[in-house]
Amino acid sequence: MTLPLPSAWWLLVALCCAAAVYAVCAALTMPRLGSMAEVRAAARRARSRAPVAVSVLKPLCGAEPRLYENLATFCEQHHPSFQLLFGVSSTADPAIAVVHRLQAAYPQHDIELVVDPRVYGSNLKVSNLMNLAARARYDALIVADSDIAVEPDYLDIVTAPLADPSVGVVTCLYQARSIGGFWPRVGALFINEWFAPSVRVAHSTGSRAFGFGATLALSRATLERIGGFAALKDCLADDYLLARYARDHGLATVLAPVVVATDVIEPTFGTLWLRETRWLRTIRSVNPAGFASLFITFTSPWLMLGGVLAALLAAGSAPLAAALAGSGGSTTAALAALGASTAGSIIARGLLHARSSISWRMFWRDLPLVPLRDTLLALQWLAAVFGSHVVWRGVRVPVANPEAGETRVDGATRSVPARGVSPRGAPTRRAAVEVSDGR
Structure with missing residues (x-):
């Protein structure tokens, strides 16, 4: 079921504002640790x-x-x-x-x-x-x-x-x-x-x-x-x-x-x-709620969406104005919210990039990559939502293994009895994986 247009419109405005708040928090916490x-x-x-x-x-x-x-x-x-x-x-x-x-x-x-x-x-x-x-x-x-x-x-x-x-x-x-x-x-x-x-x-x-x-x-x-x-x-x-x-x-x-x-x-x-989707699917396996909330952390796509919506409103888009009027809101309030979120996102994202760069040369060199990086991350998050495997050193490994006799607990696939080794300790033919944290 789809949301009515007015509700969907205000939801997008709220998400753009939430993404801007997160970007500001991310930029401000950088020097603290x-x-x-x-x-x-x-x-x-x-x-x-x-x-x-x-x-x-x-x-x-x-x-x-x-x-x-x-x-x-x-x-x-x-x-x-x-x-x-x-x-x-x-x-x-x-x-x-x-x-x-x-x-x-x-x-x-x-x-x-x-x-x-x-x-x-x-x-x-x-x-x-x-x-x-x-x-x-x-x-x-x-x-x-x-x-x-x-x-x-x-x-x-x-x-x-x-x-x-x-x-x-x-x-x-x-x-x-x-x-x-x-x-x-x-x-x-x-x-x-x-x-x-x-x-x-x-x-x-x-x-x-x-x-x-x-x-x-x-x-x-x-x-x-x-x-x-x-x-x-x-x-x-x-x-x-x-x-x-x-x-x-x-x-x-x-x-x-x-x-x-x-x-x-x-x-x-x-x-x-492959490496970054593996990290994201691993996050999904151990912390599904945290993974679900990650979409708000991809600053550039939300920044661009907020800018587009603000431009449409400023240009006098009749359907959007009617949607706002039908929801009891106003074009002025929406423009103010989108303008503030877009400006805040631009400043915060630039500040975060500056504080993450070890030199001004690196800052200017990688600045054009920021929108690409954020957009790629959003696409990887979507891929991780629907994917069920990770790849490590050429081995395709299921995030959750429904194989008979095994249960998945907190990101672990546990065998009952354990089938990773033979009774004498020799490896069986079961595929093994060597993984790390997210790097």
Whole structure:
């Protein structure tokens, strides 16, 4: 059933105004988390406390661009006591040579390579983590994705909150760096100007319903309390659910002020589309209500719609004027609302782009991409609404698997009994997937 024209008209006006309000909030919250002053203050507070020895678990798969440079930042930490555990599942993995380079360059650090092919479930990343966790020497653990680069105070800052027994998981945001040409630049805008601001807005309203693979710091006691990494072995959104399971036990999720860097390397439109729709469908699988509300965050399409409607009204469109009169409204009120929302959206979107850019050169270079980025995101959201699969490393994986004997719980497909491994631990023919958070 369609809405009467007057109601539909005022609904569009209200949505344009709501999108403008969100854009303003996103722009204003940008400097509040991850600013240099806040990071320096957090580092000073962390160094004033007794340091926590920590084991860093880094699951690897393949030699990504800048892998050595990213992993080396974990070797440049000011933290006095840490262990670096790098895990691969095959002796032929090219990441092994990168780890050997690290061991040669930083002989003073505790760097261990774990090559273990054992698979415990459909999520190969979690199987890798289970193999790494068995070699961890310390009670504080950090899980961090392979394409993350960090500052020297990183370990101090993210481990400090674990001294509070009410804290379950510490996570952090990330800023994207484009590696390559045009499409990596577009992909970096996805993270820097949509994903990160949406988290900041949610955080400023008190939400803590997140967990990012860029960093997940927790104690061994917390991990054991939620059932270990084994509880995630068949989960698609393993990072989100790790923090979620800790919250289910009454333990808080803390968003650390430090912002790490991540690389965007997708060279083509097709690879970028697959990656970003995978992120959005994963969000849909674990948070359907939050996913449904995302449409209001795509600023440019709403801005353009508001401008078109305002232009039609200003030009004296008879059908629209009649619709307004029939609903008890006025052309003047609608024009004022649309004018304010359009102007507010333009200013806020420009401010958000400026605060997300690391230099004025980058600001002007990528400014023409902003409408493309927002419109592409809206189309990807629509695709994610109707899609039922994600693609990871060429493997097509259902978001929800109705296969007999399996149930889907919070984004996880659980087998009863588990069918990811044979009774002797050897992998079966069931397709496995290695997933990360949304990067």
